[in-house]
Amino acid sequence: MVSGPIQLLNNLLNNYGLPQGFIVQASFYVIAASAVISALGVVTSRNIFHCAIFLAFSLFCVAGVYLFLSAEFLAVVQVLIYVGAIVTLFLFAIMLTANIGDRSIRHTNRQVLAGGVVAIIISVFFIFIIIREPWKKALMQAQPLTLQEIGKSLMSVYALPFEVISLILLAALVGAIVIGKVKKE
Amino acid sequence: MVKYAHLIPLFPFIAFAINILFGRRLKKASAFVSITASSIALVISAVTFIGNLNGEGSYTIAKWIFLNGVPLNFGVTVDPLSCMMLLVVTIVGTLIQIYSMGYMHDDARFSRFFAYMSLFMGSMLGLLLADNFVMLYMFWEGVGLCSYLLISFWFEKPAAARAGMKAFITTRIGDTGLLIGILLLFFSAKTLYFKDLGGLAINDTTLTAVGILIFCGAIGKSAQFPLHVWLPDAMEGPTPVSALIHAATMVAAGVYLIARCYGLFISHHTALITVAYVGAITAFMAASIALVNNDIKRILAYSTISQLGLMMLGLGVGGYESGTFHLMTHAFFKALLFLCAGSIIHSIHIEDDPAMHTQDIRKMGGLFPKMKITGTTLIIAGLAIAGIPPLSGFWSKDELLSEIINTGHPVLFAVAALTSLMTAFYIFRLIFLVLFGKARPGVHAHESPYVMTIPLSILAVFSIFAGFFRPVRPDFLTMGISTAIAVIGIGLAYSFYILNNKILSADVRARFAFLYRLLSNKYYIDEIYEAALIKPCFRLAESAARFDLGVVDGAVNLTARVSVVLSKMQSWFDLYIVDGIVNMVANIAWLCSAILRRLQTGLVQNYILIAFFGLAIIILIKLIGG
Amino acid sequence: MIPQSHFLILGALLFAIGLYGALTRRTAIGILMSIELILNAANINLITFNKFLGSPDGLGQIFALFVIAIAAASAVVGLVLVIAVYRNMKTIFTEKMNMLKW
Numbered sequence: 047m048v049s050g051p052i053q054l055l056n057n058l059l060n061n062y063g064l065p066q067g068f069i070v071q072a073s074f075y076v077i078a079a080s081a082v083i084s085a086l087g088v089v090t091s092r093n094i095f096h097c098a099i100f101l102a103f104s105l106f107c108v109a110g111v112y113l114f115l116s117a118e119f120l121a122v123v124q125v126l127i128y129v130g131a132i133v134t135l136f137l138f139a140i141m142l143t144a145n146i147g148d149r150s151i152r153h154t155n156r157q158v159l160a161g162g163v164v165a166i167i168i169s170v171f172f173i174f175i176i177i178r179e180p181w182k183k184a185l186m187q188a189q190p191l192t193l194q195e196i197g198k199s200l201m202s203v204y205a206l207p208f209e210v211i212s213l214i215l216l217a218a219l220v221g222a223i224v225i226g227k228v229k230k231e
Numbered sequence: 232m233v234k235y236a237h238l239i240p241l242f243p244f245i246a247f248a249i250n251i252l253f254g255r256r257l258k259k260a261s262a263f264v265s266i267t268a269s270s271i272a273l274v275i276s277a278v279t280f281i282g283n284l285n286g287e288g289s290y291t292i293a294k295w296i297f298l299n300g301v302p303l304n305f306g307v308t309v310d311p312l313s314c315m316m317l318l319v320v321t322i323v324g325t326l327i328q329i330y331s332m333g334y335m336h337d338d339a340r341f342s343r344f345f346a347y348m349s350l351f352m353g354s355m356l357g358l359l360l361a362d363n364f365v366m367l368y369m370f371w372e373g374v375g376l377c378s379y380l381l382i383s384f385w386f387e388k389p390a391a392a393r394a395g396m397k398a399f400i401t402t403r404i405g406d407t408g409l410l411i412g413i414l415l416l417f418f419s420a421k422t423l424y425f426k427d428l429g430g431l432a433i434n435d436t437t438l439t440a441v442g443i444l445i446f447c448g449a450i451g452k453s454a455q456f457p458l459h460v461w462l463p464d465a466m467e468g469p470t471p472v473s474a475l476i477h478a479a480t481m482v483a484a485g486v487y488l489i490a491r492c493y494g495l496f497i498s499h500h501t502a503l504i505t506v507a508y509v510g511a512i513t514a515f516m517a518a519s520i521a522l523v524n525n526d527i528k529r530i531l532a533y534s535t536i537s538q539l540g541l542m543m544l545g546l547g548v549g550g551y552e553s554g555t556f557h558l559m560t561h562a563f564f565k566a567l568l569f570l571c572a573g574s575i576i577h578s579i580h581i582e583d584d585p586a587m588h589t590q591d592i593r594k595m596g597g598l599f600p601k602m603k604i605t606g607t608t609l610i611i612a613g614l615a616i617a618g619i620p621p622l623s624g625f626w627s628k629d630e631l632l633s634e635i636i637n638t639g640h641p642v643l644f645a646v647a648a649l650t651s652l653m654t655a656f657y658i659f660r661l662i663f664l665v666l667f668g669k670a671r672p673g674v675h676a677h678e679s680p681y682v683m684t685i686p687l688s689i690l691a692v693f694s695i696f697a698g699f700f701r702p703v704r705p706d707f708l709t710m711g712i713s714t715a716i717a718v719i720g721i722g723l724a725y726s727f728y729i730l731n732n733k734i735l736s737a738d739v740r741a742r743f744a745f746l747y748r749l750l751s752n753k754y755y756i757d758e759i760y761e762a763a764l765i766k767p768c769f770r771l772a773e774s775a776a777r778f779d780l781g782v783v784d785g786a787v788n789l790t791a792r793v794s795v796v797l798s799k800m801q802s803w804f805d806l807y808i809v810d811g812i813v814n815m816v817a818n819i820a821w822l823c824s825a826i827l828r829r830l831q832t833g834l835v836q837n838y839i840l841i842a843f844f845g846l847a848i849i850i851l852i853k854l855i856g857g
Numbered sequence: 858m859i860p861q862s863h864f865l866i867l868g869a870l871l872f873a874i875g876l877y878g879a880l881t882r883r884t885a886i887g888i889l890m891s892i893e894l895i896l897n898a899a900n901i902n903l904i905t906f907n908k909f910l911g912s913p914d915g916l917g918q919i920f921a922l923f924v925i926a927i928a929a930a931s932a933v934v935g936l937v938l939v940i941a942v943y944r945n946m947k948t949i950f951t952e953k954m955n956m957l958k959w
Contacts, residue, residue, distance in 0.1 A: 074859050078867045085871055085894050089878030094886060101890050104871075108897050111867065114859060115904045117918050120925075124900075127925055132893065132932045139886055139936040143943040154881045155952065157840055161880030164843050169873030171850045173866050181861045181909070191915040196922075199914040211926045218930035222937040228944075834952055836888075840880050 074114050081107035092153055094140055102133040119193050236279045236307045236360060237292050239317065242268040243353035247346050254342030261342035262332045265349045269328055272356060273321035280314040289362055289426070301421055306362035308425060312490055312555060316359045316483075319562045322693070323479045324352050326686040330570055331471040333682035334577055344384060344469070351377035355480050359487065363423040364413045367488070371409070371448070374481045375402055381476060382468040394464040401461040405451015409488075412444025429494030442495050442502030445488065446509070453485025453539045456513040460757055462536055466528040470573030473528060478535050478569050479562040486542045490555050497549070507547025511646045514540030516754060518653040522660070523750045526590050527572045530661055534616070535565055537650060541631060544647060550634030557627035560697045564615040564624055567690040568658075571609040574679040574687065575665065578602065589674075592661055597670030601677060604684040606666045608691040613662045615694045617655035618717040625713070626698030633709040648716055655720025663728040864905040871898035884949045885939045889932060896928045 084107065087100035105128040112121035200208050246268035250261045257264065292305040328348055335344050354373030361367040383395025417423055419437045431438055449455065454462035465477050476482070489496065489506060496503045517536035524530045538561050545554035575598065576590055589595070599606040615624035628651060636644045678684065752758070871894055878891030900921040907917020943949055946956075 071859055074863075078863075081867065082870050082874065085874040088890055088894060089874055089881070089887075094884060097887060097890055101893065104894065105897060108871075108901065111864070111901060112904060115864065115901075115908045117904050117908075117921075120900075120904065120918055120921055123922065123925060127929055128893070128897075132929055135932060135936055136886060136890060139939055142940055143886070143949050153883050153887060155834075155836060155883045157837065158881045160844075161836075161840055161877050164840060164847060164880065165873045165877035167847045168843060168850075168876060169869055171847065171854070172869035172873070174854070175850075176862050176865045176869060179862070191918055196915055196918065199919055200922075203914050204919050207923060211923050215926060215930050218934050222933045225934070225941050226937040833955065836880055836882075836951070843876065843880075 070114075074111070077107050077110040077114075080104075081111065094153065095137070098133055098136045098140060101136065102129050105129055105133065116191065119191070119196055234290065235275050236290075236309050237305075239272045239275050239279070239321075239360065240353045240357040242271045242275075243349040243351075243356065246349035247353060250342050250346035250349060254346055257342055259332075259341065261345045262328070265345040265352075266325060266328050266332075268349055269321060269325040269352055272352065273318075273325055276314070276317040276321045279309060280318055283309050283311065283314045291362075298417070298423070299421075301417075301423070303363060303365060303423060305366065306424075307360045308362040308491075309360075312487070313359050315555070315559055316487060317356065319559050320352070320355055320359065320480050323562055323566045323690070324348075324355075324475060326689055327471050327475045327479075327566065327570065330474075330573070330683050330686040331469075333680045334471050334573055335469060338469075340384070344381075347377055347380050347384070348471075348475070351381065351476060351481070355484070358484060362425060364416065364425075365423055367491075368410065368413060371452070371484065372406065374476070374484060375399065375406065375452075378402075378465070378476050378481055381472040382465045384468055384472065388467065390464075391467040394461075394467040398461040398465050401458050402451040405448045405458055408444045408447025408451070409449075412441050412447065415444065416441045425491050425494075428492055429498075431495065431498065435499070438495065439499045439501045442492070442499050443505055445492055445495070446502065446506055449485030449488050449506075449543075450509065451485070452488070453482050453543070454513075454536050455485070455509050455540060455543060456516055457756070459513060459517065459536050460753075460760065463529045463532045463753075466526070466532050470528065470569060470576060473532070474566045474569030474573065477532065479566040482535060482539060483542075483558050483562060486539060486546065486554065486558050489543065489546050490551060490558075493546070493551050496546075497551075503547055503549070505547070507544050507640070507643060510540045510543025510545075510547055511643050512540070513537070514544060514650045515646050515653075516540075518650045518657065520750055520753050521657040522653055523747055525593055527575065527592050527595075527661065527665065528569070528590055530592070530657060531565070531568050531572060534568075534654065534658065537654065538565065538616070541628075541647060541650060544643060545631040545634055548635050548638045548640055548643065550631060550638070553627065553630040553634045557631055559700070560615070560623040560627040560694075563690055563697050564612045564622075564694040567608060567612040567687065567694050568616065570683070570687055570690065571605050571612060574605045574683055575602065575609075575676070577683070578605075578679050579674060579676045592664045594671055594674060595665045596668045596674075597666075598676050599666040602679070604678060604687060608684075608687040609666065610662060611691045612694055613658045616658050617721060618651060618713050619721075620710070620714060621698065622695055623693075623698035625717075629710050629713045632713050636709060648712070651713060652716045652720045655717045656724050659721045659724035660728055663724055667729060861905060861909045864901060868898045868901040868905070871895075871901065883951065885935070885942070885951055885954075886949065888951070889935045889939075893928060893932065896924055900924055 081104050084100045084104035088097050088104060091097045091100060106125060109121040109124035109129075112118075112124060243265070246265045249264050250257065254261050288310065289306060289308050292307060295303050295305050297303070328345070331344065331348065335341055338344060351374060354370045354377060358367055358370035358374060361370060379395045379399040382398050383392045386392045386395070413423070415437065419435075419441065420427070420431050422428075451458045462477060462482065466473055468477075496506065514537045517533045517540060521530050521533035521537065524533060538557070542554045542557050542561070545557060575595065579589060579595065579598070611622070615622040618625045618628040620626075632644065632647055632651070635647055749755070875891045875894030875898060878894065879888050882888045882891060903917045903921045903924070907915065907921075939949065942954060946954065948954065
């Protein structure tokens with residue numbers, strides 16, 4: 047079952063005679079399509095600044111998709127970390143390095159055609175495999191995972207990976223400071 | 232006492248090494264090195280002599296080699312003959328080296344000269360001490376080498392260089408005979424020791440040949456007829472060299488060799504009589520040439536040849552003691568004569584050319600008042616060689632003559648007597664022309680320094696008293712005859728050159744002019760050698776050279792040209808075929824890699840692309856297959 | 858009810874687009890952004906399987922959480938590297954960053 051806000055929208059729209067779950071399904075496809083289109087913008091835009099904006103929008107849409115998968119906590123984390131932190135970081139990096147206004151600079155290398163062909167072939171194969179597979183209809187997890195359960199899992203069963211991740215983040219932090227520091231002669 | 236005899240040659244050799252290595256630094260001090268070494272050798276020789284008088288004899292120093300099973304050792308001969316010769320060589324050698332300090336004073340190669348002198352002293356003393364033929368031959372060649380080096384010491388003069396070569400090559404002929412004789416002796420008698428020679432078979436033909444071959448060596452070394460031609464030319468060397476090597480010591484080595492091998496000769500009459508006749512011919516011939524020669528040193532050289540001939544004659548008739556005795560006395564007075572001549576040559580100057588030291592006796596004259604010491608010693612030496620009693624020459628010559636007549640050789644006695652007469656004549660001709668008479672205009676002379684006159688005086692003392700060293704058997708007949716001969720000779724010279732008497736009338740002299748020409752041209756022996764031996768040799772050598780140039784070199788050049796062509800072909804093959812194949816292989820590898828290296832772009836995205844392309848292929852295979 | 862395959866197709870499409878970007882972008886920042894897309898595709902798959910296959914303690918979601926953390930770390934380090942390279946070499950193009958190549 048889809049969760050809160052979309053459920054609410056669904057209930058509202060049902061009053062206008064639309065079929066049950068139509069709004070939910072339609073909104074999923076709209077969100078998914080916007081995610082894909084903005085992702086295409088990320089990889090094709092000639093302005094790297096626009097790329098970052100497209101990326102933010104695409105990640106935001108993915109966060110919406112998470113709602114349809116009963117993962118509200120992750121959707122919030124996605125928006126907080128990706129859109130709020132990582133894309134901002136990208137924007138800062140772009141502003142520190144690239145000449146954003148110059149559209150005459152080529153932003154793709156020479157293997158555009160080959161890369162496109164390979165990507166299309168790969169995606170076609172994947173989609174073909176996904177469609178061919180007879181997926182189970184039954185939902186194993188009907189209820190969405192609560193924040194409490196996630197916290198319990200992290201602190202009990204997955205305590206060790208959690209600590210390792212925290213170490214990795216610490217190492218990345220220290221490494222980033224060391225690398226990025228301007229050495230004074 | 233005699234156990235140190237083998238050290239005698241060592242010191243001169245050490246002096247040679249020091250002088251040849253450090254001569255440049257030592258400069259004049261090298262003379263003291265050589266003289267010190269000779270003096271030490273003299274002292275040891277004297278010690279050895281005394282030891283020998285006390286009955287000590289030869290000994291062996293060290294084992295050497297086995298020749299065909301016959302042992303050959305380093306040994307030292309110590310007997311009266313070698314002791315006497317050691318003393319003579321060391322005394323005369325030391326005195327002459329002291330004299331040389333004055334004579335060679337201004338020479339540029341002063342230390343080199345003393346190095347050679349020391350080398351000669353060492354070799355000569357080694358030769359005297361050798362107890363077998365192999366050692367003797369080694370030192371024999373050593374003194375020959377020194378003779379060569381010292382004759383051509385002033386090699387800037389072409390005449391000196393030529394004289395050195397002439398001496399070397401001429402003596403080589405005799406040395407070859409000696410070598411063959413030594414080998415023949417070894418293969419016939421299986422011994423090389425002098426002490427074994429007395430015990431060999433008597434009147435054996437092979438051993439007679441050995442004796443004559445050994446005598447060949449003596450002929451070369453002692454300048455006997457027919458190999459005497461080198462000695463007069465050897466006078467191109469410095470006068471001390473002439474005195475030491477070519478009058479007193481080295482030329483006496485031949486006589487010493489005959490005396491050393493006397494055991495062999497005494498039992499082989501043919502060989503012995505050959506020695507006697509060769510000696511007689513040499514003595515007469517050389518004395519007659521000396522009569523008319525005008526070069527002061529050449530007169531003395533011919534005199535040396537003549538006296539050596541007399542020694543050979545004495546040995547040849549069986550007079551071992553008289554021959555060796557004359558060898559000793561002759562060493563003193565002939566060295567003295569040469570040193571006097573050197574002193575005169577050194578001090579005399581011709582006005583026009585200050586550098587010119589003349590050797591022509593006709594340009595000298597009246598020198599006695601200017602050079603009293605040299606003149607006195609020269610007269611003493613002259614009296615000694617002429618045989619006036621009681622000087623040393625009288626005793627030894629008298630003994631030789633009596634030996635010859637007593638062994639029953641009247642012809643040889645006549646030759647010896649005539650030689651003595653001529654000796655007295657030519658030596659006093661020299662003395663009268665040089666010391667007395669009118670002084671020639673434009674010729675200046677002065678007395679030599681003490682470093683030269685003191686050795687002269689010492690040698691004069693030896694020349695006077697050396698005759699008393701051995702007891703004489705009084706033989707008043709021959710004493711009288713020889714004294715008379717000497718007096719007649721001196722008198723003739725006096726009347727000819729002081730009184731200027733014309734004993735023979737002009738037409739007689741004109742009739743015998745051919746004789747004078749014969750003598751002054753030295754019996755044309757050099758010319759005969761030139762025509763009979765040297766010219767054909769040169770002609771042979773020239774035709775051989777032509778053959779060499781035309782045929783041998785032609786063949787060699789042809790071979791060279793053929794190989795050049797062949798190697799050019801090879802090089803072409805190598806360059807285009809072999810290298811071509813190698814280059815082709817390399818180029819193929821290069822082409823392949825040029826294609827393949829495009830895969831390795833170094834761009835990570837490229838690799839990712841290929842990796843995903845591979846993934847797509849794997850998925851495709853999986854889809855089709857599974 | 859949205860079928861499972863549609864979520865997976867979305868993930869596949871995002872992955873393919875991210876792959877295309879990673880293969881063709883000239884700038885390091887562009888490549889990093891493409892990689893973020895790929896990681897998101899992976900996250901969609903993880904959460905989809907968590908929902909449709911089930912897991913007692915929410916393994917898929919927690920794993921997605923870890924992926925986000927790793928992505929954040931990699932983005933931070935990668936961007937700092939880009940800045941450092943730009944500071945030293947004055948370029949953002951990957952083919953120019955060849956100082957260590959032969």
